Amino acid sequence: MSAILSIGAYVPLMRLQRASIFEANRWFAPGLKGLARGERAIANWDEDTVTMAVEAARNCLAGTDGVAVSTVVLASTSAPFADRQNAGIVKDALNLDDAVLTIDAGTSQKAGTGALIQALRSGDHGATLIAASENRRARPASEDELINGDAAAALLVGPGDGIARFVGSHSISADFVDHFRAGDAEFDYGWEARWVREEGHAKLAGAAIGGLLAAHGIEGSAIAHFAAGIPAKGAAAALARAAGIPAEAVVDDLAATLGYAGCAQPLLLLAAALEKAKPGDRIVVVGFGQGADALLFEATDAIAAPRRAIGLAAALSRSRREENYLKYLAFAGHLKLELGKRAEFDQKPVLTALYRNRKAVLGLVGGRCTVTGTIQFPRSEISVNQNAPEIGTQEDYPFAHRRAKVLTYTADSLTYTPDPPNYYGMVEFEGGGRMLTEFTDADPDSIFVGAPVRMMFRVKARDERSGFVKYFWKAVPAAEGN
Amino acid sequence: MASGIRDKVAILGMGCARFGERWNDDAEQLMVEAYVEAMADAGIEPSQIDAAWQSVGFDAMNIGPSGIPTAMALRLPNCAVTKVENYCASGTEAFRGAVYAVASGAADIAMAVGVEKLKDTGYGGLPVRTRGTMFDMIGVVGSAPGNFAQLASAYQAKHGVAAADLKRAMAHVSVKSHANGAKNPKAHLRKPVDIETVMNAPMIAAPLGLYDCCGVSDGAAVAIVTTPEIARALGKKDLVTVKALQLAVSNGWELQGSGWDGSYLHTTRIAATKAYKEAGITDPGRQVSLMEVHDCFSITELVTMEDLHISAEGRGWKDVLDGRFDADGANPCQIDGGLKCFGHPIGASGIRMIYENYLQLLGRAGDRQVSDPPLFGLSHNLGGMPNQNVAAIAIVGMEGA
Secondary structure (H helix, E strand, O other): OEEEEEEEEEOOOEEEEHHHHHHHHOOOOHHHHHHOOOEEEEOOOOOOHHHHHHHHHHHHHOOOOOOOEEEEEEEOOOOOOOOOOHHHHHHHHOOOOOOOEEEEEOOOOOHHHHHHHHHHHOHHHOEEEEEEEEOOOOOOOOHHHHHEOOEEEEEEEEEOOOOEEEEEEEEEEOOOOOEEOOOOOOOOEEOOHHHHHHHHHHHHHHHHHHHHHHHOOOOHHHOOEEEEEOOOOOHHHHHHHHHOOOHHHEOOOOOOOOOEOHHHHHHHHHHHHHHHOOOOOEEEEEEEOOEEEEEEEEEOHHHHOOOOOOOHHHHHHOOEEEOOHHHHHHHOOOOOOOOOHHHHOOOOOOHHHHHHOHHHHHHOEEEEEOOOOOEEOOOOOEOOOOOOOOEOOEEEEEOOOOOEEEEEEEEEOOOOOOOOOEEEEEEEEOOOOEEEEEEOOOOOOOOOOOOEEEEEEEEEEEOOOOOOEEEEEEEEEOOOOO | OOOOOOOOOEEEEEEEOOOEOOOOOOHHHHHHHHHHHHHHHHOOOHHHOOEEEEEOOOOOOOOOOOOHHHHHHHOOOOOEEEEEOEOEOHHHHHHHHHHHHHHHOOOOEEEEEEEEOOOOOOOOOOOOOOOOHHHHHHOOOOOHHHHHHHHHHHHHHHHOOOHHHHHHHHHHHHHHHHHHHOOOOOOOOOOOOOHHHHHOOOEEEEOEEHHHEOOOOEEEEEEEEEOHHHHHHOOOOOOEEEEEEEEEEOOOHHHHOOOOOOOOOHHHHHHHHHHHHHHOOOOHHHHOOEEEOOOOEHHHHHHHHHHOOOOOOOOHHHHHHOOOOOOOOOOOEOOOOHHHHOOOOHHHHHHHHHHHHHHHHOOOOHHHOOOOOOOEEEEEEEEEEOOEEEEEEEEEEEOOO
């Protein structure tokens, strides 16, 4: 069998206050008051499930030097492309070798657990990186708008014992349509919550959990962590009770701080469980959607060792309170603001040039001169080294993981950006190399000459005409706590 | 070492259109306005023009490709017309083409025509445009003020200048240019402003406010050049000759290399050093008594005073506040209002700067004529942005100076 080798998470910086959502909508939907507590994570305008998956994957891979990834799977029901492999973009952003298998999974809220089971079952074929990432759109004034949260989790699974050994899984599949979204539809269409709870959560997920425990001859009381990614208050506790799992084993559903991140939720809760787990702890993970998947893990001795991967707690702690509901509506595409004529700039993609330069554009790979040691971005035929330019001597030099310091900056109120002002400037990397970059997740206090930054894969622009998404790297403030 | 351009070419005539929001004029009318003035000044017939260089910065919504629009607008005698573009330094580039043609002996009389029709975009500021396929994928197009504002952040950090002090020095730059521009009938902006107005103006790209940014204008300027011998043969007496003409173009060191701190223009320093040598100027702070520099933004003018070796490094902001570059200062700068107030029709600006220096040298600058006739007039024309640019310097002066 195989195991979880590492796990990482990513949560976007902004936390929209649910009270702000409710206040804006109470004139129309006063019934939302019961949900108007806490905060939910919202993606910045330049984030989508691909960028969040990349960041979760980088966080996951941070502590896994030397493990060759042979497969990349991206699970999402809100991926930006219906036909351009989203997992392929993740793979290029991670600067992985081209000789890997990439797969997209989706169309159900249990796509994350399904992909994970599949990867764990094929553990003999090398390490699989699974990212589950969601940025689910919900109609303004809907319950989902309050319940959802944007986030991503990533796991590296493969042979060996890892930090948690995969014991087994049990799946129940049934075309139980608690909600659906047609291929060309913008939003979900759902059914009555009471029916979903009684016939769906209790019976289908209950059967998956019961089957899992029975198959392995384990009592519910032996479960130390119960990670059920189900977006209904009390559902996890009820399932635990029915299965004899101790109430204290139920992993907090993150509703207060993050929200429900669709098919990524079970994996995020698994990340939370693994942060608390002790060697020997048994962990059950449940994913629900047209049936349910239940997975059983056992934490190994390695769980007690310090890990370099950036887990859920660290991802959650990087946060900024956001009370501007209109800003959220604009970022999520619900509000068509007057963008001004500067927004008319043609963003038509140049696919030939993108492919030629994909290492630089998607992977932030520059060059290092093998003769002079000059480091630069992007790489070029003739080195930027002054007065002794070497020709054709550069080797790949990745920058994405290197920290940098701000050299120059401005906050530009003139140029078009969905989130004005546009912070940009030059940064210099530790170890050499510099670039002109946009700053994102920035504010006046975090960007100054000498400020520490790190790079994140983000949306550079979207072409309104073709729908293409252009990705590149941006610098984010990297002071302590960020 | 090349012997340089000094005194090999004389200016025969110059013209400049009124800059501004010329809502009712095409590029054609702008060019004709400058051309008619220059031709009258030169006292020649169109048939005597051997070659012309046409500079425009933004072509997509301006005159379109090639030198043909200029040849047609001015009905040139089927001579060579070359269109040049080198960002905002295009005007000096066109002048350089004409001067080099004469210096080489390939042309007796050559013309530089700079024009820009910017006020057809439907919005203020410069048009947004591509910077090339690769740059658009990995660079930051930003805005002109955003690109230049970064100078202020780095200058402040490097020299330990308080933000408020630098803001005030930048404001002084603009107040001075508004005072000068008010005296110039061809200037786009002719209203003096006070320092508080400048300091409190809306922010465009921090720390640059509205009044830290130059005008975006329609306009055209023309220079006609020939050899000193031909100029004399045509009856010219006090000859203004070209003393130096230098261009320095970034090779990527600032953007991709290491060592540049973002607080100055590397290329301006190189072009200035070369230009002084070419012109035989040994003490620029004393000898260059008249300057037209590329004040696209107040901070650009401020750091340019250092890059031209006029102010000591890190002292430029103090020299500005001390009034050294005011109309009555030791080194008057932007006596015509500069890009700030004369306006900035990209392709015409470099030639407009030379036009002003030419008028001042000949004592023909009207209300704004400096009292002590200058020996040299320096123009500094900058294209691009601090991390990637074209710096052009033209020094003109009286023959023999």
